[in-house]
Amino acid sequence: MLNIEISSWLLFCLLPLFLLFLISFIFTFRSSKESSSEQLPRSYPVIGSYLSVLANKDRLIQWTSDIVRSSPNLTFTLRRPLGYCQVYTANPATVQHILKSHFSVYEKGDIFRATLSDFLGDGIFNADGDKWKFQRQMSSHEFNTKSLRKYVETVVDTELSQRLIPILAAAAADKTVLDFQDILQRFAFDNICKIAFGYDPQYLLPSLPVAEFAVAFENATRISSDRFSSPFPLIWKIKRALNIGAEKKLSSAVRHVREFAQEIVKEKKQELKENSELESGDLLSRFLSSGHSDETFVTDIVISFILAGRDTTSAALTWFFWLVYSHPEVEKGILREIREKSESPLYDEVKDMTYTHASLCETMRLYPPVPSDTKEAAKDDVLPDGTVVRKGTRVTYHPYAMGRVEAEWGSDWGSFRPERWLERDAQSPGKWKFVAKDSYHYPVFQAGPRICLGKEFAFLQMQRVVAGVLRQFRVVPATQEGGAEPVFISYLTTKMKGGFPVRILERVIN
DSSP states (O other): OHHHHHHHHHHHHHHHHHHHHHHHHHHHHHHHHHSOTTSOOOOBTTTBTHHHHHHTGGGHHHHHHHHHHTSGGGEEEEEOGGGOEEEEEOOHHHHHIIIIITTTTEESHHHHHHHHHHHHTTSGGGOOHHHHHHHHHHHHGGGSHHHHHHIIIIIIHHHIIIIIHHHHHHHHHHTOEEEHHHHHHHHHHHHHIIIIISOOOOOSSTTOOOOHHHHHHHHHHHHHHHGGGOSSHHHHHHHHHHTOHHHHHHHHHHHHHHHHHHHHHHHHHHHHHHOGGGGGTSHHHHHHHTTOOOHHHHHHHHHHHHIIIIIIHHHHHHHHHHHHHHOHHHHHHHHHHHHHTTTSOHHHHHHTOHHHHHHHHHHHHHSOSSOOEEEEESSOEEOTTSOEEOTTOEEEEOHHHHTTOHHHHOTTTTSOOGGGGEEEOTTSTTOEEEOOOOTTTSTBTBOGGGOOTTHHHHHHHHHHHHHHHHHHEEEEEOSGGGTSOOOEEESSSEEETTOOEEEEEEOOOO
16 A cells, blocks of 8 residues: 555656656657757757657767767757756867866766765765875875786786686687677676785686676666666656665665675775784775775775776777777787787786787777766866856766767778877887877876876786787677677676677687
8 A cells, every 4th residue: 555655646746747758759759850960959948958868868978979079169068857957078178177177176076976876885986075085095006016017917817827718718619609798897807806805706717607796786887877867866866765666676786786895895804803914915905904994985995996997998808809800900910919029028018019009099999998977067167168167067078979089080080090099119110109199188097186097007907818818819709700890888887788799719820
């Protein structure tokens, strides 16, 4: 009886909104369908441009990219329901404005934190102010040159040689199909847990154990991300309060994720209690030894680092292997470089792989692991192009769109061409020299004070995987022999819809 009363009350509250949507839909369906994806979306009273958002809900990144690239100054304002606005930009000057020169004005903000708080809590990706500064300062010690060398020569290479390569060899011998996206996520997850927490989850074992945590993490990421698409935040908040629909699934997924993270924290606390020498051994030990023993806060930190270490590098590598297969001339260049470095020490081998590095940068230009990122204005401001931003307005910079701006990348921006990152080294004829892009033109790793601390480690890890895998194997897409382009989707990070099924073939050395 109580459930019936609640449902009736909810229907009564939302009925006016549903009627408004229905009337608007009847009168605007035809025009919204006929309008070009490159035109500014139509806006209506109360609901703003929600009909256009709804029509493009499965390709929001591509849709907003088309609009922002065709807009004056590479910036446009999307009208949200109830009068809220969201500014999208692919303008490097504006990106520098919000990420550096006016950094104090543009925070994660209340909307972002509230939307992701159940999942990420006060972790570094969801924090502002002193909580962010503390986590940033503590994390910075983990990514010095000495640590990077240790990670590559121990953790990454051990995971590569003892787990990833044997699994690929077995798949090649048995002619089985692997979901390479899943394999790379398992690889990255084991790595980040070992490096940051001193814990080995053993997800990349030959048996490929059912990863219940990984499923829960994926669901938590997807549903939390879907909250941003809700026309009215009140809708998902009511569902959360009533524990129904997607919010019920999110609650279950988050509970599973937090229990996993809490167990890691408890085990580390016990280790520190029994052995004080572990205090500087890994990132989690450093946080716990700093005096922050609040288990909830430290759990938030663990979850954020899993998100950073598991999803971003695996996403970049997934798209990389597909692009390399589709461009045999690039694969030949990478193989040539791998064979030239084969006698070098492992750390130096990957550190100096210029062409491979360029290929990874080119991959992330086309398929950035985080295709858009949003800040919230803490006070009124004016962007460099004159766009007025009111306090509380969300401003989104768009790496996916920025990698497709013709004025920046040329008329061949749609081509996968690592050479655009290279020039011939005048001091070493025949050698390539890497030419980096300004981080405000290429904000794949963010920029300014919040620039990714793990950027160098991410490249070293990815280059080591590329060298280890391509030296021995060919990675061949199993669907239509790679002829069909995978479907790009994005939650908090980029994914291939349905995974990346591949066949592994032993490489024949000519």
